[in-house]
Amino acid sequence: MIKQRIKKLAVMTSGGDAPGLNACIRAVVRTAIFNKMKVIGIQHGFEGLMSGDFIPMDANSVSNIIQLGGTILKSARSEQFKTKEGRLKAYKEIRKENIDAIVLIGGDGSFEGAKAFIKKHDTPFIGIPKTIDNDISGTDVCIGYDTALNTAMQAIDKIRDTAQSHERIFVVEVMGRDSGYIAYGAGLSGGAEAILVPETKADDNNLEQILRQGWNRNKSSLIIVVAEGDESGGALKVADTVKKHMPSHYVGVCILGHIQRGGNPSAADRILASKFGFEAVEALLKGKQNCMVGLKKNEICFTSLRQIKRHHLDINNHLLKMLTALTN
Numbered sequence: 001m002i003k004q005r006i007k008k009l010a011v012m013t014s015g016g017d018a019p020g021l022n023a024c025i026r027a028v029v030r031t032a033i034f035n036k037m038k039v040i041g042i043q044h045g046f047e048g049l050m051s052g053d054f055i056p057m058d059a060n061s062v063s064n065i066i067q068l069g070g071t072i073l074k075s076a077r078s079e080q081f082k083t084k085e086g087r088l089k090a091y092k093e094i095r096k097e098n099i100d101a102i103v104l105i106g107g108d109g110s111f112e113g114a115k116a117f118i119k120k121h122d123t124p125f126i127g128i129p130k131t132i133d134n135d136i137s138g139t140d141v142c143i144g145y146d147t148a149l150n151t152a153m154q155a156i157d158k159i160r161d162t163a164q165s166h167e168r169i170f171v172v173e174v175m176g177r178d179s180g181y182i183a184y185g186a187g188l189s190g191g192a193e194a195i196l197v198p199e200t201k202a203d204d205n206n207l208e209q210i211l212r213q214g215w216n217r218n219k220s221s222l223i224i225v226v227a228e229g230d231e232s233g234g235a236l237k238v239a240d241t242v243k244k245h246m247p248s249h250y251v252g253v254c255i256l257g258h259i260q261r262g263g264n265p266s267a268a269d270r271i272l273a274s275k276f277g278f279e280a281v282e283a284l285l286k287g288k289q290n291c292m293v294g295l296k297k298n299e300i301c302f303t304s305l306r307q308i309k310r311h312h313l314d315i316n317n318h319l320l321k322m323l324t325a326l327t328n
């Protein structure tokens with residue numbers, strides 16, 4: 001661990017946004033200023049790092065943002081940073097601006113970029129995990145998941161009301177290209193009759209059986225929650241399958257989409273984001289670098305960026321047993 005004096009700290013948000021980013025930026029900026037550092041914000045993620053899109057930040061620049069969704073620093077997914085020319089461009093901007101360390105609030109794609117960068121260049125990074133998909137290793141929970149989950153659950157509650165009044169079946173598609181975390185959490189908390197996630201194989205026969213069982217015991221609504229990346233091909237395809245099996249029923253589709261990425265962060269996300277922001281700066285002060293802060297079993301922990309990868313929802317037998325018992 002090399003302890004070096006950090007005079008100027010930069011903070012950036014990268015990849016898909018998630019509720020709680022502003023709370024995290026605020027915590028990083030306030031902790032850095034408390035420790036007498038200068039702070040700058042890198043705008044538009046790695047794109048802004050490569051083009052020198054920097055803004056000075058002080059305690060006032062993060063006033064009244066803890067409750068806001070989105071990111072005041074903007075975010076982007078960058079193809080150019082995936083190239084070594086792009087990363088060299090970024091390094092030159094870092095040197096020109098005398099940046100001593102970077103707090104990167106990002107997801108697995110952003111951490112892949114940081115990993116490639118630190119292989120060749122000496123600017124230290126500290127990662128903070130954010131993604132509504134909650135699929136990053138090294139932490140049990142990522143900034144944004146709780147809020148997105150609550151948005152999805154509330155949508156299911158509302159759809160359930162109308163489904164119940166009209167005795168209808170609804171297929172609700174939630175986000176998660178490769179991750180079933182939102183589908184699983186929203187399905188469980190919303191009392192869904194079936195939950196389809198990318199981590200398991202789609203089984204039409206099983207789906208039909210679940211739905212028939214529910215209807216036969218006089219349920220007056222059925223909700224199927226499907227993750228966008230599920231093998232079945234999303235809500236529209238699932239609805240077609242259900243219609244084939246149950247042709248006399250109304251089958252509605254509701255695709256929640258980016259609504260899950262916005263909105264005021266929940267208390268849990270604001271607290272998590274504040275803790276992660278504070279701990280990331282504290283870690284840099286203690287000489288830690290090129291690692292990601294996380295929360296495991298309710299304890300703050302650090303994992304080398306090199307070890308960070310995409311993490312999958314563990315669909316084990318116990319979980320399946322619980323879902324079978326509760327969705328019946």
Ligand code: F6P
Pocket residue numbers: 016131132133175176177178228261
């Ligand atoms: O990674 C978060 C996420 O919201 C995924 O669930 C979704 O598949 C993807 O981002 C959508 O990305 P974009 O906003 O670039 O369309």
